[in-house]
Amino acid sequence: MKADSTLDCFGLLCPMPIVKTAAKIRELEPDQILEVVSTDEGIKEDMPAWCKATGHEFLGVEQDGDLFKVYVRKK
């Protein structure tokens, strides 16, 4: 999936990916897509939950070896 911005959370443990996502999403314009790359498998559940709580749109997850790439559209 194509993203407007990427956030690298390689090696970071929960809750850091979510904390950084919350900060990063503020830099995006509405409708832009943020890609978050994480090695923490929990992100597969955490990101949809975060999106539900914050109102942004969860677009999906792609797994690339050990990397979990999640996509969020800013609302």
Next chain:
Amino acid sequence: MKKVTIVVFSGEMDRAIAAFNIAIGAASMGMEATMFFTFWGLNILKRPNAGVSPPGFIKKMLAAMMPAGPQKLPLSKLNMFGMGPIMMKKLMKQHRMPDVGEMLTMAKQSGVKVIACTATMELMGIPKTQLTQDVDSCAGVAAYLAEASESSVNLFI
């Protein structure tokens, strides 16, 4: 806005990490998080070199035996006379996990409210001057219950 209240009763590193994780996570999800530190949890908020000696023999003894500050906390299990925290800190560093002191700072930066319990501060001879500047206020059980009754998440750690 959803609210989260956490009573931090424990003064151990692993429990503190869990409490801060939840508070910081909650703040990242747009929830209003408040942490109430009581009993051993107050040790987490102590400034390391505050040099306080409370009045009274028992309070003095208690103060002498209690860890001062987030860097000096034991583990709740496998403390092994202090070896446990050293090893745990090593592991945390390897995984780039922030330590308890850093988590307190992060929590404050994301808007988490830090409240100290006045009753146990008095009981254990911990004056406000011995606590970190990060404490937003000192309050009692009514303040806690007022917050907790409006919160969707209430935890006792």
